[in-house]
Amino acid sequence: MNSVYHIFVRRLSTQQKHYKLVIIGAGCGGLACASKFAKKLSKDQIAIIDKNDTHVYQPGWTLAGAGLKTPDELEKPQSQCIPTNTTWIQSNANQIEPEKNFVQLENGSKISYDYLIVASGIQTRLDKIKGAIEALDNHPQHVVSMYSRKYVRNVYNTLNHFRGGQAIFTFPSTPIKCPGAPQKIMYLADDIFRRNNVRDKTTISYNTALPVIFGVKKYAAALMEIVKAKNIQLNTRLNLVEVCADKKEAIFENLDQPGTMKTFKYDLLHIAAPMTPYEFLAKSSLADANGFVDVIKETLQHKKFSNVFAIGDCTNLPTSKTAAAIAASNSILVRNLTNIMEGKSDAVPKYDGYTSCPLVTGFNKCILAEFDFDGQPLETLPINQAKERFLSYIMKKDMMPNLYWNMLIRGTWNGPAVFRKLFHLGMSK
Ligand SMILES: Cc1cc2nc3c(=O)[nH]c(=O)nc-3n(C[C@H](O)[C@H](O)[C@H](O)COP(=O)(O)OP(=O)(O)OC[C@H]3O[C@@H](n4cnc5c(N)ncnc54)[C@H](O)[C@@H]3O)c2cc1C
Ligand SMILES: *[C@@H]1O[C@H](CO)[C@@H](O)[C@H](O)[C@H]1NC(C)=O
Ligand SMILES: *[C@@H]1O[C@H](CO)[C@@H](O)[C@H](O)[C@H]1NC(C)=O
Ligand SMILES: *[C@@H]1O[C@H](CO)[C@@H](O)[C@H](O)[C@H]1NC(C)=O
Ligand SMILES: *[C@@H]1O[C@H](CO)[C@@H](O)[C@H](O)[C@H]1NC(C)=O
Numbered sequence: 001m002n003s004v005y006h007i008f009v010r011r012l013s014t015q016q017k018h019y020k021l022v023i024i025g026a027g028c029g030g031l032a033c034a035s036k037f038a039k040k041l042s043k044d045q046i047a048i049i050d051k052n053d054t055h056v057y058q059p060g061w062t063l064a065g066a067g068l069k070t071p072d073e074l075e076k077p078q079s080q081c082i083p084t085n086t087t088w089i090q091s092n093a094n095q096i097e098p099e100k101n102f103v104q105l106e107n108g109s110k111i112s113y114d115y116l117i118v119a120s121g122i123q124t125r126l127d128k129i130k131g132a133i134e135a136l137d138n139h140p141q142h143v144v145s146m147y148s149r150k151y152v153r154n155v156y157n158t159l160n161h162f163r164g165g166q167a168i169f170t171f172p173s174t175p176i177k178c179p180g181a182p183q184k185i186m187y188l189a190d191d192i193f194r195r196n197n198v199r200d201k202t203t204i205s206y207n208t209a210l211p212v213i214f215g216v217k218k219y220a221a222a223l224m225e226i227v228k229a230k231n232i233q234l235n236t237r238l239n240l241v242e243v244c245a246d247k248k249e250a251i252f253e254n255l256d257q258p259g260t261m262k263t264f265k266y267d268l269l270h271i272a273a274p275m276t277p278y279e280f281l282a283k284s285s286l287a288d289a290n291g292f293v294d295v296i297k298e299t300l301q302h303k304k305f306s307n308v309f310a311i312g313d314c315t316n317l318p319t320s321k322t323a324a325a326i327a328a329s330n331s332i333l334v335r336n337l338t339n340i341m342e343g344k345s346d347a348v349p350k351y352d353g354y355t356s357c358p359l360v361t362g363f364n365k366c367i368l369a370e371f372d373f374d375g376q377p378l379e380t381l382p383i384n385q386a387k388e389r390f391l392s393y394i395m396k397k398d399m400m401p402n403l404y405w406n407m408l409i410r411g412t413w414n415g416p417a418v419f420r421k422l423f424h425l426g427m428s429k
Helices: 002-014 028-037 058-065 132-138 152-161 181-195 217-229 323-342 390-408 417-428
Strands: 017-024 046-049 054-056 075-077 087-089 093-097 102-105 110-118 165-171 202-208 232-235 238-244 249-254 261-265 268-270 308-310 355-362 365-371
Touching: 017 028, 028 046, 028 323, 028 390, 046 110, 058 152, 058 181, 058 390, 110 323, 132 238, 152 181, 152 268, 165 181, 165 261, 181 202, 181 268, 181 355, 202 238, 217 232, 217 355, 217 365, 308 323, 323 355, 323 390, 355 390, 365 390
Parallel strands: 017 046, 017 110, 046 087, 110 308, 165 202, 165 268, 202 232
Antiparallel strands: 054 075, 093 102, 102 110, 238 249, 249 261, 355 365
């Protein structure tokens, strides 16, 4: 019995595959890095672990919610996105042992590595709000959320058929990807209601867990003007905890008086999902106390394990979680890690926290927020981007999807810093 067991164990361990570089997650960040390394390493040197066979352009969900794109045009088979020259391991990682340099897959097999990049994103948790999933499933004409591949398909239909009443848009009390999106969909809904002549029969409120409408002062000031002009009620420090779909009631906790609840009647409720780090990461020794990968913010290198890097939504980088942040940081990660692999010490610029949030404020209008770790604006164009502009809208709607599919995940888009320098040089002359 014992010897059979040992033979079995030996079999398993000889099955252990080894790669020079392992990347967990083939989303925006994983592919941006993989594509760069695929130019230098061969197929048997790079493995990308991801079970999902569909790649979704998530920033497009806001536009799909407003009927400006179809959900289908935001998706591609992952097989078309994974770079050639890499090995795709179609499984989830369920354990990381950075002390021993291996990742364990769902079926128990182990993949060992010399270098690891973690890019598994953040988990959407509609289940954290009592009654939310039941309401989304059974009351789709009143309760919607674009923060999900499944539920985004129903958002536009519901907004377009809305005939007036109380419309509430929420923002949760956790970190989320693209913190501007919950209000973008509200501004677009406002325009849809106006187009359909139901705006004067509708009250719109934005119930946010945050103390302000947006974290960056310059843009918050511009957004407050827009909220006023559109006659939207801003209610701060309210966190959605329960949906009673039968009574059409949403229950919020007042975060300034923990334990105190406030009930709102709704006819339409848009839920921005709370998000949490994935469990397998949170319980690994790569995580900080909140469950995010603990990286040095200027280099994306792990604070303890120098052969581990992380990028994107799974990290504890103190900046907004966006694809734009990945664009600005992936070349810094790749250059630093390449130096380590090749024993070189070429100078690598430091990541400044650049992130961007195209705040669509209606059909044909957009404020293009761009800022750094300190919440200081880092605008690309030599114009005031806090003003609503058609150009910014076209950039968001038509240019950014192409940049994403054709350049960012192909490893050839490093963010707009080069243009910023160019424009600002031009201006100083
Ligand atoms: C509604 C919405 C609007 C947005 N708007 C914008 C915007 O306007 N501008 C902008 O720049 N960004 C926007 N974003 C944010 C942007 O989509 C994300 O920041 C970006 O996709 C993050 O990339 P990532 O690689 O970190 O994670 P993801 O792209 O989410 O990829 C994570 C990958 O990891 C995989 N994975 C998960 N768990 C495991 C596991 N255990 N093992 C292996 N693989 C795993 C997943 O299958 C997935 O493929 C928006 C997002 C949403 C949802
Ligand atoms: C694949 O890798 C080789 C080197 O191993 C490189 O010469 C080639 O250009 C790579 N192919 C692509 C498509 O990047
Ligand atoms: C586990 O899954 C991986 C990836 O799908 C596969 O290559 C491997 O053979 C599987 N191992 C076992 C023991 O089933
Ligand atoms: C793939 O990812 C999308 C979101 O990007 C998610 O909705 C879907 O459930 C995932 N599919 C699988 C099989 O994990
Ligand atoms: C990579 O970044 C670290 C900081 O995380 C820095 O100390 C080091 O010099 C860089 N290494 C290389 C080889 O560029």
